[in-house]
Amino acid sequence: MASSIQKFVAASGVSAFFRTYSPGHVDIKQEIVVARYPRSQPGSIARRPTSTPTRPERPTPAGSMSWLAVFKRASVVVPYPRISSPAASAASAASAASHLRRGFARVHSHTMANRDPTTLSNYSAWRTKHTTVDFHLDFDQKLLRGTATLQLESQTDKDSAEVVLDTRFLNVKAVHVDSSESKWELKPHTNPLGAPLHVSIPGGAAEGHLVNVAIDLETTAKGTALQWLTPAQTSNKKHPYMFSQCQAINARAIFPCQDTPDVKSTFSFKLTSSLPVVASGVPVGDHTPSVGAEKTYAFEQKVPIPTYLFAVASGDIVAARIGARSVVVTGPNELDDCKWELERDMDKFMHVAERLIFPYKWGEYNVLVLPPSFPYG
DSSP, X not given: OOOOOOOOOOOSSHHHHHHHTOTTOOOOOOOOBOOOOOOSSTTOOOOOOSOOOOOOOOOOOTTOOOHHHHHHHOOOOOSSOOOOSHHHHHHHHHHHHHHHHHHHHHHHHHHGGGTOTTOOSOTTTEEEEEEEEEEEEETTTTEEEEEEEEEEEEOSSSOOSEEEEBOSSEEEEEEEETTEEOOEEEOOOBTTTBOOEEEEOTTOOOTTOEEEEEEEEEEOTTOSSEEXXXXXXXXXXXXXXXXXXXXXXXXXXXXXXXOSTTOOEEEEEEEEESSOEEESSEEESOOOXXXXXXXXXXXXXXXXXXXXXXXXXXXXXXXXXXXXXXXEEEXXXXXXXXXXXXXXXXXXXXXXXXXXXOOOOSSOOOEEOOOTTOSOO
């Protein structure tokens, strides 16, 4: 099965995927790209044009310069005297580096809370290092039910006695801190940011100390992150389908989190469903597709990602390899056409991107093609 879904990108066709993720786009991540199945004719897939227009160079406004040019012209004043001895010079450099690190740490700690106005979390005081989700997908009630566990690192020296997390239309059942029941309060909901979840950490924690906050929860029908499709909205019209859309601030409608791109964490997934599952991580264990029988699918995402790249999809889906590090996942009716569309170019695309930028570190680059009723594009 597929090993990664980290970002759903609405596109009018697969050819748009190649334009969007051309080598000129330097923000290369392990993305799962969702392209609405092109239907120029019933049951057919749009063919790529024989040539792609080149992107014109972006002109530089008159009188302006790049940030690199500004940096090169900047006059850097070092508040340390000239030192002739090599040993003393090395000590001075180490001292300067230490001062710089402390300075950046102070700026980081005291200003980050105001940097992102779209989160209600206190991520300047606590920072998520790892996220574990263990969810059951209930297609009958159209909800996820389970536990999300956040491993949080204290950024202060016992200055914060609570963790504040983003939520939106979640039914929170219980909260545990380091396996013990904890006091918590879900504040009133306000649009568009949701309801902050306040979790008590009595006495706070020393800087660098880790705490594990586990939240038992259910999603609700008001949630803005999950799309539940009926069988009639799929290609073969046999089974329901669910997919997530967390961008830009909708991850908080799946689980309490620090829903900001300023915070990245690794992820572990356990997702139990009666239909095959793909998620934003590398598959772990047996992923043989099982339609109709409950099965738990596990994934690991070892590269830290922001919450908006959390993603999951479940339905009557099958996979085919389209490259050395890539598979395409889609409905059974579309698999052959989608494989034909992508397999000739995927390895070339990866090779060019790595040659121009840096080695691809997410392991696999996979593509999910959603049903024709995907409401974007």
